[in-house]
Amino acid sequence: MDVPSLLWLTVLGLIVGMLAVDLFAHRRAHVIAVREAALWSAVWVAVGVGFGAWVWLAHGAELGQQYFAGYLIEKSLAVDNVFVWAIVLTSFAVPREYQHRVLFLGVLGALVLRGAFIAGGSALIASFGWVLYLFAAFLLVTGYRMLRRRDEHVDPSRSRTLRLFRRLVPMTDAYHGQRFVVRRGGVLLATPLLAVLVLVEVTDVVFAVDSIPAIFAVTDEPFLVFTANAFAILGLRAMYFLLADLVHRFVYLKVGLALVLMWVGVKMLLKVDVLYVPTTLSLAVIVTILGVSIAASLRATRGQGRRALEAPAAPPFRVASDEETAALEPVWRRRSRERAGEVG
Numbered sequence: 001m002d003v004p005s006l007l008w009l010t011v012l013g014l015i016v017g018m019l020a021v022d023l024f025a026h027r028r029a030h031v032i033a034v035r036e037a038a039l040w041s042a043v044w045v046a047v048g049v050g051f052g053a054w055v056w057l058a059h060g061a062e063l064g065q066q067y068f069a070g071y072l073i074e075k076s077l078a079v080d081n082v083f084v085w086a087i088v089l090t091s092f093a094v095p096r097e098y099q100h101r102v103l104f105l106g107v108l109g110a111l112v113l114r115g116a117f118i119a120g121g122s123a124l125i126a127s128f129g130w131v132l133y134l135f136a137a138f139l140l141v142t143g144y145r146m147l148r149r150r151d152e153h154v155d156p157s158r159s160r161t162l163r164l165f166r167r168l169v170p171m172t173d174a175y176h177g178q179r180f181v182v183r184r185g186g187v188l189l190a191t192p193l194l195a196v197l198v199l200v201e202v203t204d205v206v207f208a209v210d211s212i213p214a215i216f217a218v219t220d221e222p223f224l225v226f227t228a229n230a231f232a233i234l235g236l237r238a239m240y241f242l243l244a245d246l247v248h249r250f251v252y253l254k255v256g257l258a259l260v261l262m263w264v265g266v267k268m269l270l271k272v273d274v275l276y277v278p279t280t281l282s283l284a285v286i287v288t289i290l291g292v293s294i295a296a297s298l299r300a301t302r303g304q305g306r307r308a309l310e311a312p313a314a315p316p317f318r319v320a321s322d323e324e325t326a327a328l329e330p331v332w333r334r335r336s337r338e339r340a341g342e343v344g
Helices: 005-025 034-059 061-091 096-127 131-148 160-168 192-216 222-233 236-249 253-273 279-300 322-326 333-343
Strands: 181-184 187-190
Touching (some): 005 222, 034 061, 061 096, 061 192, 061 253, 061 279, 096 131, 096 192, 131 192, 192 222, 192 253
């Protein structure tokens, strides 16, 4: 697939423009309602599907199917990522009106990290074909482990990342609005919101390690790998507010994701030397596995409504009072005054 630089720039411009629209639309801290989340989710899905339709019409059915296979894999794995985010944000009692800022920056970081991973993966595959064996083996092992541990849940309070962050970075014990950094007593301090953002980024790195090899199993076109990832990730923030209160209903999702990872691992293993599995068949298998796992989940939990995760009885962080926030010193203007005094 010959992709001119202008097309790359156009796609990157579209992504940046959409992020800017999303940020502008949510520039004020507020609780994202289900209806608003559903509307934005529909917008992001429409954009992702529309781009896939353009690939199909402009570059043929084979590449179009490769894009949609990759998009489905990334979107389904993103749902699992959303559920982990829900556990993290609930465990640290992040006020719902501040969650959008964390998730927006989390999505932005995810796009950058995945772009780097895709570039590295493409370079490795181009230089060392045997890397595909490692990717295939990794997907099979990851799928098997996910299947065995499908009922286990992460415990953010025991996170090594959080312990390391608190050891290295001076931090307050309270949320101060949407601020990630505050200055108190002349000392620059991180807020718990920054610690949560770091955890969100780390969880995305973990998911990227699974998802990037998986998408290379259905397409080796870097342009399709990146765009399928990007358009699936762009809707993560809206998907979170839409699905966070439905975690309890997707009881068989991890089983479906595990089977998808194992399937694409087998496909990649066969592709190296034995047999090329047609993209149409691969896409059909992925759709079937995901469709059955979601339908079985909803059937098993029918009658259950939306239910937020249970917050800890004693949250590790609190919300600062208005008086505490008002007493904070400006983060940047203080430095400016000090420099102006030195010059004077």
